[in-house]
Amino acid sequence: MPVAQLDPVPRSRILSLDAQRGLIMVIMAIDHAAFFVAKHHPGEFWGLPLPVHPNWASFLTRHISHLCAPGFFLLMGAGIVLFGESRRQRGWSEARIARHFVVRGAVLLLVQQVLENPAWIIGSVVPYPDAWFFRPSIPGEPGPLMLVLAVLSALGAALIIVGLLQKLPGWVLGLAGIGAIVLSQAMVPGPEMARVPFSPLMRLTFAPGQTGILLVMYPVIPWLGVALLGAAFGKALAHDRDRTLRLVPLAGLALVGLFIALRLLGGFGNTHPWDGNGLMNFLNMTKYPPSIVFLSFAVGTNLLLIGLFDWITPLVERYGGWLLTFGRTALFFYILHIWLYMLLGLPFRHGTGFGVMYLIWAIGLLILLPLCTRYERFKAGKPAESVWRLF
Numbered sequence: 493m494p495v496a497q498l499d500p501v502p503r504s505r506i507l508s509l510d511a512q513r514g515l516i517m518v519i520m521a522i523d524h525a526a527f528f529v530a531k532h533h534p535g536e537f538w539g540l541p542l543p544v545h546p547n548w549a550s551f552l553t554r555h556i557s558h559l560c561a562p563g564f565f566l567l568m569g570a571g572i573v574l575f576g577e578s579r580r581q582r583g584w585s586e587a588r589i590a591r592h593f594v595v596r597g598a599v600l601l602l603v604q605q606v607l608e609n610p611a612w613i614i615g616s617v618v619p620y621p622d623a624w625f626f627r628p629s630i631p632g633e634p635g636p637l638m639l640v641l642a643v644l645s646a647l648g649a650a651l652i653i654v655g656l657l658q659k660l661p662g663w664v665l666g667l668a669g670i671g672a673i674v675l676s677q678a679m680v681p682g683p684e685m686a687r688v689p690f691s692p693l694m695r696l697t698f699a700p701g702q703t704g705i706l707l708v709m710y711p712v713i714p715w716l717g718v719a720l721l722g723a724a725f726g727k728a729l730a731h732d733r734d735r736t737l738r739l740v741p742l743a744g745l746a747l748v749g750l751f752i753a754l755r756l757l758g759g760f761g762n763t764h765p766w767d768g769n770g771l772m773n774f775l776n777m778t779k780y781p782p783s784i785v786f787l788s789f790a791v792g793t794n795l796l797l798i799g800l801f802d803w804i805t806p807l808v809e810r811y812g813g814w815l816l817t818f819g820r821t822a823l824f825f826y827i828l829h830i831w832l833y834m835l836l837g838l839p840f841r842h843g844t845g846f847g848v849m850y851l852i853w854a855i856g857l858l859i860l861l862p863l864c865t866r867y868e869r870f871k872a873g874k875p876a877e878s879v880w881r882l883f
Contacts, residue, residue, distance in 0.1 A: 506574070506729065506733065507802075507809065508798050508805065509819075510816045510820055511801040512794065512798045512819070513563070513820075514814075514818035514820075515797065516559065516564065516794075516819075517819065517829075520557060521829050521853055521856060522556065523554065523560065524829065525836075525856065526846075527615070528833040528834050528836065530840075530844050530848075531837075532849075536764075536776070536777065537629070537780045538781060539682070539683045539686030540629065540630075542764050542778070551772050551775075555775060558786065558789070559790050559793055561710070561715070561790075562786075562790035563790070564643065565647065565716075566718055566721065566791055566794055568647060568651060568722060569654055569665075569720060569721060569722020570722045570729060571722075572651065572655055573658050573723050573726030573727055573729075574726050574729065574730060586659070589655075593651055593654075593655025596648075597648040597649065599648070600648030600651060601644070603827065604640075604645045605639075607827050608642075608830055609642075611834045612830070612834075614834060615837060615838070618838055618841070630701055630707070631700070632695075632701035632703055635703075637702070639706050640707045640709070641706070641709065646710035646711070646712055649716070650716045653716060658723055662724045663724070665720050665723045666724035668720050669716075669717045669719070669723075669724060672713050672717030673718070673782075676717065676782075677763070677783060677784050679698040679699070680763055681699055689703045690703055691703070695708040695711065696708055696711060697711050697712055699711065715782070740798050740799040740802070741799035741800075744792045744795030744796035744797075744798075744799060747788045747789070748789060748792040751785050754788065755774060761785055761788075762783055762784075763778035763783040764783070777789065817865050818860075818864055821868050828864075833852075836852050836855075837852075
């Protein structure tokens with residue numbers, strides 16, 4: 493996930509979480525290569541019609557990326573708890589642990605504005621000089637963009653909040669996470685309000701879109717809910733790792749079943765109900781903000797994949813070192829890959845087909861792997877309080 497993985501004591505690392513984090517990074521790179529190289533990046537916003545995909549290649553290229561953001565927040569929540577437990581074993585005080593989370597969250601908020609957003613601006617404005625201004629594909633009101641808050645900002649805010657709450661019992665964290673997700677769904681405005689210039693507070697908490705110079709892609713409350721569920725998951729792992737990992741696939745199946753049931757029933761939890769026309773429309777869901785069906789599908793699938801990686805641990809240890817490296821250098825990978833694919837995409841002012849885009853995606857991963865490998869080794873030699881470990 494983009495937030496630097498919250499390293500527990502090395503011998504207690506849970507390999508399946510590292511592998512899943514690495515897979516998320518690889519899949520995320522597809523989505524961003526599509527944006528920068530193919531110039532193909534639809535958005536599934538509340539209040540606006542869902543994007544129409546001309547074929548399955550277009551749909552699946554976007555759809556597979558839906559695993560990423562929920563996976564980021566879920567794994568971060570679990571990592572917060574595991575990090576706290578490991579640092580207590582090393583003698584850290586509660587104040588020191590809390591301060592670490594606050595600093596790390598603040599770093600993410602700063603990195604969003606200083607290191608990430610310039611790449612998106614360059615990658616958007618060079619091929620589309622008018623992209624600096626409001627586009628009709630985003631809810632809100634017209635205006636130049638000056639402050640964009642996306643996934644790193646929401647991760648930073650959630651990291652601070654969950655970091656301060658991580659001593660609470662697991663069942664409290666889980667109920668709070670469910671409550672935040674349900675509340676967010678209830679607070680989604682109707683489509684007739686898509687162009688209303690909501691207050692910055694409403695944008696930051698529930699209703700993504702643009703108000704004046706502010707563009708919010710990831711409102712805090714629903715994504716905080718996922719991080720809180722991840723923290724509850726982390727509590728279970730800290731209490732009984734083996735039993736929890738055995739039950740993870742069952743939890744994943746239950747969430748996927750909830751997705752299917754809610755999608756078929758329509759109504760609350762969907763934001764954009766299924767119109768009854770085919771599998772593609774059935775799977776086409778609202779991401780901004782994440783609907784309950786979206787999160788049920790994505791979190792459930794992440795849990796199933798974690799269970800799979802746990803089952804095939806010997807194979808991952810033998811053949812999946814590259815995946816583990818990406819998972820253990822997540823924030824470093826994230827910032828680096830944004831700039832890399834932005835630069836690789838600049839020659840393609842009018843975009844590419846998916847074949848060329850996927851080729852460039854693979855080339856990008858080959859470039860990133862040795863850089864992440866070197867950074868992983870570099871970071872391992874730094875003390876716990878080193879700023880380098882924040883990446």
